[in-house]
Amino acid sequence: KAGVTQTPRYLIKTRGQQVTLSCSPISGHRSVSWYQQTPGQGLQFLFEYFSETQRNKGNFPGRFSGRQFSNSRSEMNVSTLELGDSALYLCASSLAPPNEQFFGPGTRLTVL
Amino acid sequence: DQQVKQNSPSLSVQEGRISILNCDYTNSMFDYFLWYKKYPAEGPTFLISISSIKDKNEDGRFTVFLNKSAKHLSLHIVPSQPGDSAVYFCAARGVTGGFKTIFGAGTRLFVKA
Numbered sequence: 203k204a205g206v207t208q209t210p211r212y213l214i215k216t217r218g219q220q221v222t223l224s225c226s227p228i229s230g231h232r233s234v235s236w237y238q239q240t241p242g243q244g245l246q247f248l249f250e251y252f253s254e255t256q257r258n259k260g261n262f263p264g265r266f267s268g269r270q271f272s273n274s275r276s277e278m279n280v281s282t283l284e285l286g287d288s289a290l291y292l293c294a295s296s297l298a299p300p301n302e303q304f305f306g307p308g309t310r311l312t313v314l
Numbered sequence: 315d316q317q318v319k320q321n322s323p324s325l326s327v328q329e330g331r332i333s334i335l336n337c338d339y340t341n342s343m344f345d346y347f348l349w350y351k352k353y354p355a356e357g358p359t360f361l362i363s364i365s366s367i368k369d370k371n372e373d374g375r376f377t378v379f380l381n382k383s384a385k386h387l388s389l390h391i392v393p394s395q396p397g398d399s400a401v402y403f404c405a406a407r408g409v410t411g412g413f414k415t416i417f418g419a420g421t422r423l424f425v426k427a
Contacts, residue, residue: 206357237417242323244403244419245358258414292357303415305350305357 204229206295206306214312220281223309227274227295233257234276235303236268239290248291251276252298280311288313317341318406320418327425333391335421337404340385344406348415349378349389352401361402362389394425 207226215221227234235258236248247260251270268278274295280287290310294303319338327333335349345366350358364371364378364387371378377390391398404418 235415242419244318244320245405245417247414247416250414260414294357302348302360302363305359307355307357 206293206304208291208293208306208309210309211307212310212312214314215283216314217283217285219283220279221283221311222277222279223291223293223311225276225278225293225295225306227276227293228304231295231297231304232274233296233298233301234270234274235294235296236276236278237292237294238262239292239308240288245292248278283313285313287311316419317344318404318416318418320402320404320421322421323419324422324424327394327423329396329425329427330393333389333394333398333423333425335389335391335402335404335423337387337389337418338385339387339406341406341408341416342385344408344416346407347378347380347387348405348407349376350403350405350417352403352420358403391423394423396425396427399423399425 209224233252235250237245250258254270265281270276290308292308294305296303348363349361351361352358362373362376380387401420401422403420405415407415
């Protein structure tokens, strides 16, 4: 069974640009969560989707948004990028909340 | 507002000895706790979990202890092996907040051969 896949794996952008990250969950999983990992901050929860509906949202500004499609694939978008948005963005899928989450390898975003 | 805290950013242990990683939480509504392990360039992988109705869960070399009155949990690895060197994240979730999982900042474990 294929694991969680995230594309792209690495991304370099400049301040002010916008970016879209993609996550394909494990087949059959309907819940997708997004996290931001920065040094010393651990994994900060961004949002969680289940059956195309956002169930939970973390404390991030409105520049961070996401969506989930009918095939459970999810995208997150960050608009007007800031230097502080440089981080590893991780996606995790589960059958449904609150089951165990399986993480993808992440997308490393660098904002210059 | 850090609801899950891992106060030790790093820990160094000799191979064969015990590794003890600690985690504290502030929200008494958390009812399920998890430990994840992360290697560089990979996503975190689930290691072991414990429900709030238990005080201990064991899986091979890994044991998690939960002290609800102190809002503290710990992960014991015995015996430690060089392959255990990784970042370990403590996480918690509960009904409050719709089961979203809150992670600590992580502890980097070095196991020396």
